[in-house]
Amino acid sequence: MPEGLRASPRGFDVIGSIALVEFRRNETRMQKKAFACALMEKNHGIRTVLERVSDHEGKYRLPKVKGVGGKRTMETIHVEHGCRFHVRMDKAYFSPRLSTERMRIAGQVKPGEVVGVLGAGVGPFPIILGKKTHAEKIIGFEWNPVACTLMRENIALNRLDDRVSVVQGDARRTYKKFMQACDRIVLALPFNSLELFPCALACLKPNGGRVHFYGFSSKKPGMFSWPLKELKALAYTKRFSIQCKSMRIVRNVASSRVQIALDLKVAPLRMRNH
Numbered sequence: 001m002p003e004g005l006r007a008s009p010r011g012f013d014v015i016g017s018i019a020l021v022e023f024r025r026n027e028t029r030m031q032k033k034a035f036a037c038a039l040m041e042k043n044h045g046i047r048t049v050l051e052r053v054s055d056h057e058g059k060y061r062l063p064k065v066k067g068v069g070g071k072r073t074m075e076t077i078h079v080e081h082g083c084r085f086h087v088r089m090d091k092a093y094f095s096p097r098l099s100t101e102r103m104r105i106a107g108q109v110k111p112g113e114v115v116g117v118l119g120a121g122v123g124p125f126p127i128i129l130g131k132k133t134h135a136e137k138i139i140g141f142e143w144n145p146v147a148c149t150l151m152r153e154n155i156a157l158n159r160l161d162d163r164v165s166v167v168q169g170d171a172r173r174t175y176k177k178f179m180q181a182c183d184r185i186v187l188a189l190p191f192n193s194l195e196l197f198p199c200a201l202a203c204l205k206p207n208g209g210r211v212h213f214y215g216f217s218s219k220k221p222g223m224f225s226w227p228l229k230e231l232k233a234l235a236y237t238k239r240f241s242i243q244c245k246s247m248r249i250v251r252n253v254a255s256s257r258v259q260i261a262l263d264l265k266v267a268p269l270r271m272r273n274h
């Protein structure tokens, strides 16, 4: 088919054997199908082409997706940094776009650490940390039952049953089982990281530790300072002080919106005696 008659989407992710494509609004079904065929012809690993119809939304942060071409399935096995993940595009969040972040955090974990991941999805953070570090224990907190089932399966798939575990339920309550137990917390739920920050603090050992905060901000000067100000205020109410060791833009999520990451050193607040 001539180039002009084929869709030219905004972009796509390849997740295992599935290409998840973000088409432009004016593209017709015929153009989308032609693009899907061309994509599968060029990349033999791609067997299914899905269209991402909506952004990540709702309680479990799921995009609406529909089939465009190839094998009719929503499931695949995705390989990231040598780890295997069973994913279901329509039932549990998964994005390959955080793969660099997962390795970046792995680079900071010290042997023997206990790490909590709040909003663990199908387990990419806990499993990559399990495989790439000598952490003693990694706990993935997640409330989507399908994601929890997949995370358990992925832990077994990657032979990490002895060090990685799943805590199913609302992390705003389940964190209580791990009060003062962790050296490090990954707040991997950018939509509600601020709300979960006090739970993260409560999970840290009495001497404090590290929190990796993921959130969204407007792409403009001050994009790091307002969340940091809120985090400092929240930490103060829980008698902790925080020091930001690094800040970065993880990715653009819209023309003026970015996902940010803040690496925080948390310590108990030393009260002055006078």
Ligand SMILES: C[S@@+](CC[C@H](N)C(=O)[O-])C[C@H]1O[C@@H](n2cnc3c(N)ncnc32)[C@H](O)[C@@H]1O
Residues within 6 Å of the ligand: 059, 060, 061, 093, 094, 095, 098, 118, 119, 120, 121, 122, 123, 124, 125, 141, 142, 143, 144, 147, 169, 170, 171, 172, 188, 189, 190, 192
């Ligand atoms: C943006 S996804 C990230 C998933 C995973 N960390 C990843 O990188 O693939 C956020 C996840 O947090 C979960 N979540 C949101 N609020 C939660 C809560 N209060 N308790 C437990 N899980 C929660 C959602 O179900 C979703 O799977």
